[in-house]
Amino acid sequence: MAGQNGSSEAAAPAERQSRQRVVLRQEVATKLQARILTWSVIALNVLFVCFAVALFSVHNQSTITASEARSTYWGRLGIAVACQAALLWTGLWQVLAVRQSKREGRVWSHRQHYFAWTAGGLMCLHTAYAAFILASLSSTLAQPNCGYNWRVLAVLQFFQWTFFSASLFFVLARMKNLVLWRGPGALDMPPDYRLLMDRPYRDQARAHLAILSVWMLLEGAALFGMITRLKKLDTTSLPTYSCDLDLKALSCERSTSQIVSSALTFALVITMVLIWLHLVRRALADHEQLPFTHYRSTHMFIRVQSRVVSAVFTAIIFSLLFMSLVPTLQGNCVAAADSQVGNVAVDLSMTVAAVVLALLYMPKAQALDSPLLQEFLQDFSWTQQGIAAAVEARNKRLLQSEAVDSSAKASTEEAMTNLVGFLPAAAMAGVAKLTGVQDMAGAVQQLSREPMFCMETAIRLFYWVRLAYRQEQALDGEFVNAATALPLFGLDQHVTVWDDKTDTHCVLGWSASQVVLAFRGTASLQNAMTDIKAWKITLAPHRRVRGELVKAHAGFATAWLNNGFNEKVLGKLREVDAARTGSGPLRIWLTGHSLGGALAILAAVEIRRAFPDSQMSCYTFGCPRVGNAAFTAEQEEAVPDTWAILNGMDPIPWIPKLGFKRAGNRVSINVKGDLILRPTYFEVSVMQRGNNTKHHMTGSYALSLAAILKAQFVPSKAFPGGAEGVRQLAAAMDLGAALTLRHMEIAALEDQKQLPSLLELGTSKQPVDPSKRGRLAGCAGACGSWDCWPCGAAQELSKLDKEHGGGEGGGADANAAVNGQPILAREEVT
Missing domain, CATH: 3.40.50.1820 (Alpha/Beta hydrolase fold, catalytic domain)
Structure with missing residues (x-):
């Protein structure tokens, strides 16, 4: 008898088991691929913070002409174009991969849908944000005599902040959905679907009201800032611009409304980051109470997001600090112009997050990914007699996982070739070799040699x-x-x-x-x-x-x-x-x-x-x-x-x-x-x-x-x-x-x-009476015997520790094994 150490939450109903399930890249990523994707996020965001600090130092030079400022805008335009291209390319790849999985008749689990929609939603929101930054830079560079169209920039900056804040709200809401549902109906939920994401949209919307209120304040601050700037333009005479104009010589008075708007915006962003950290901790704490086997994919998703998004949030805070808040408080004209043109450092950070999440949570590609799912290596046998049958079943599952309709497979190859055709074939082979990707023949050979x-x-x-x-x-x-x-x-x-x-x-x-x-x-x-x-x-x-x-x-x-x-x-x-x-x-x-x-x-x-x-x-x-x-x-x-x-x-x-x-x-x-x-x-x-x-x-x-x-x-x-x-x-x-x-x-x-x-x-x-067991340290409510075994056994093992003095196999051996989090009790969710 073989045991499948995979996630049962992705298992299809009986009538759909003949169809192969979707396999996301995160499930087959090699160790090197995973390290490259996650650590590159951290390394790149460190570079982006350095980029923001470098721009801040430029803002504080003794003199800077409009021509010199424009030269930096051209550089930033190149970065913005690269970000937009990366977003569009990755987004198109994700769409084609999803469409192809549907052509192949592959089954998407509820969890997989959620992960893919999260990555896709962030991709769409940030693509819009990046487009408005690109529009701001293009509008500025299109002006004659190194000038600025301040009205257009004020409106474009508002839309930048709208999609930026929407991205923050979206990320927070999706993380909030991964916490345990403790509201009405919790006891009636299936054991494998007890998270907020498994509730009707009505319950999810109510749970997001607090986050929504913070987002509305952030959006209100952005709207207030736009209105303030537009009103100021109506009452202020603008200077005559020329490319040799010293921008540092201009007078940029700090109005109280500008200071309040910038400070409030920065404080609200910090608040949303703190809410994010709280939600991550809560989601992880809730998952510690749930069986890992059945909540493996959501647990992984929380960890991946915490690694990727946390690094991005850190970079965003520093970028806003050096490119928005401090320059506003200084009354720096160069920084004031830059803040409306667009924060490219934030664009870079968000682009990396969107691309990495999309790559991890799109269906795997045959050209780039190994067919050897990690779950195959995680199969095991309960008995020695069943090892041979378990190994045979494991190898059969590998072959079945890649068995799709030939016409669908040809469509996959055609779509992927058109999409990544600009990459030389040799480079593709090199990438695959570098990251440990195997073809089907190699995967079958490796799996047949793997112990169980x-x-x-x-x-x-x-x-x-x-x-x-x-x-x-x-x-x-x-x-x-x-x-x-x-x-x-x-x-x-x-x-x-x-x-x-x-x-x-x-x-x-x-x-x-x-x-x-x-x-x-x-x-x-x-x-x-x-x-x-x-x-x-x-x-x-x-x-x-x-x-x-x-x-x-x-x-x-x-x-x-x-x-x-x-x-x-x-x-x-x-x-x-x-x-x-x-x-x-x-x-x-x-x-x-x-x-x-x-x-x-x-x-x-x-x-x-x-x-x-x-x-x-x-x-x-x-x-x-x-x-x-x-x-x-x-x-x-x-x-x-x-x-x-x-x-x-x-x-x-x-x-x-x-x-x-x-x-x-x-x-x-x-x-x-x-x-x-x-x-x-x-x-x-x-x-x-x-x-x-x-x-x-x-x-x-x-x-x-x-x-x-x-x-x-x-x-x-x-x-x-x-x-x-x-x-x-x-x-x-x-x-x-x-x-x-x-x-x-x-x-x-x-x-x-x-x-x-x-x-x-x-x-x-x-046996411990359930009403008494619920009062043991660490147990929540009058939980059942199995659910609170860690709690119910604690007193017994402490006694054993004293009787045997902590000898081998005695209480000291076993006592602490029951000091972990108890399995969630039914009464805890009320």
Whole structure:
């Protein structure tokens, strides 16, 4: 049984499933493409602010003639023309891409429609704004004798501000739509559609009244400014212009109305930016309470907008400050003229935002984008038996995703060729190669080679992680012991390998065909000393990958090599391999938690070198970064089936930082039941970075894995086919024993009132009365048992922490895993 770690919100109804869904560029963007698009916005807006400051310095020169001012207008006209061309070209591309998707019969989800309309709406509004700036510059340059048509400029400036403020209002309103709806009818909304954007337009309009009032004030200030300027022109005699006229010598008196209008306008823009920041924080906070799997696309959209629009707003504020407000307060004639001609720095900033959002949220293009959707790489299998079928289904989905009517495909190619025909074919190929774009054949080959995460494997190896922490030589603990661990992989023998000086510990189990190696994490002062040696050393033999020396964490590498510890492990593997009677390759499983995960990563490289034909998998839990980029590339090539499992806000996987890179495919889990495999560049920005050390403990990992299983029986949180996958998983193994948790039987997982709890508690946890559970810290209202599991388990785990003193697998391991945001309760939305 395969699990699709994609967004169920985009799934089409049953009668439409035969049609392929639309794929937006953001869904297939490579890491390099995403970085280029987002970081270019920040870099360009920094340049635009510098441009505004440079113009401000020009305004404050001792002398500047009308001819010199006009020369700057010609330069700005060129910039305005470039902005308008970029907007029109991108807008046309977006329209053609949307039309083509409809010709192909592709299905647009409600969310995708919203994203595309947001990008398209901003594109239209800003194109109009840019057109009026272009008109102002053209009108000025068309005047004879370097003069100014002040009446025309006053009217054109009003329209500039109208479309600028409309763009601000539009962006704020679209962000407001991404917050959770808490008004009437909230409890009757489908679980996957609980945002303001999912409400009727009437409710959305009422929710936007506050933003609308600020926009009306901003529009009123612009209208007041235009009327004031026109009245002043009726009562003021204009100077006779000539190209050698010194504009600094002119008298530009500051009227009270002008100062008030400029200050009010700037204050209102600041207010709208602050409202924007508030809405972003609120939308993110609301999404933290919602299942990530079902709200993945909106969560991504919020993050993308926050990166793009926040940088633009910052540039706009500085541009208005230096090119409008300060010059008005100074009574600077040159600046006064420039402000009416048009703020090109703002035009540049808004153009970048509109173009980037349009590129990200238009249907992907076959010439520029990979057919390999990230969601294909995020598929997983619940059971080991289902891996082959899941891989086959994944490959089939890739082929189906590009299967469209041949006439429609020809139309796509023709439209795109006409649109981007001015780009040389060689340049197009170079861009595609630079950004990692593949053709269909390359995508199929890559996908067939990609490993697939298996939940059953992760849980079985997690038990071995717990086993590695046992101190007794016989490994016969009450809840974690060799007698339970060996049958998980059909093993019949085990041995422990030690190094006394570094206190490095490994448990090795084997049978005639396979081996499991589990490395212990930090459990002693010697281990702590290993952890803090966070500098890099060159691994022997010296070698380079992609031109860089292979280096690793000094402490981890020393622990692996000290006193021949690595040779002890390799020697035992050679003994097992020599005693085998089968003809197939040796099956090797590696795992470890924390320091143990780092040792497993180091071991994987050497074991692959010693056993090149073996079949290897490596699953780590809370593993820190082990080496530099060269080492990580070497390790991932040696063992592609490597998975780095991160829990909640565990800080350890994020260190060391400078010069280190994480090894393996990332898997993020948390106690809310979220499972995110191989997150994209944008998804990584959504994840909470680690800042809670208790999330690092093994008990926390156990509860998060259990939360994922239990979530499959809650419609608002489940993956497609998740419930059946968990049933097959439960039939294949004893989930409670493997995770050392109670209430892991299928009946208990289906019952929302029975919550998983640690076996170490000694007494079974009684279900909490919902009326009392709602009063626990962090829970909102009298919420249901599953929704407030993080809250309901907190007291129990705190008790366990005290009883066991924070030992491995005890309360210190699990307690903090329940300190995150609770899943939204029904009562919270009233």
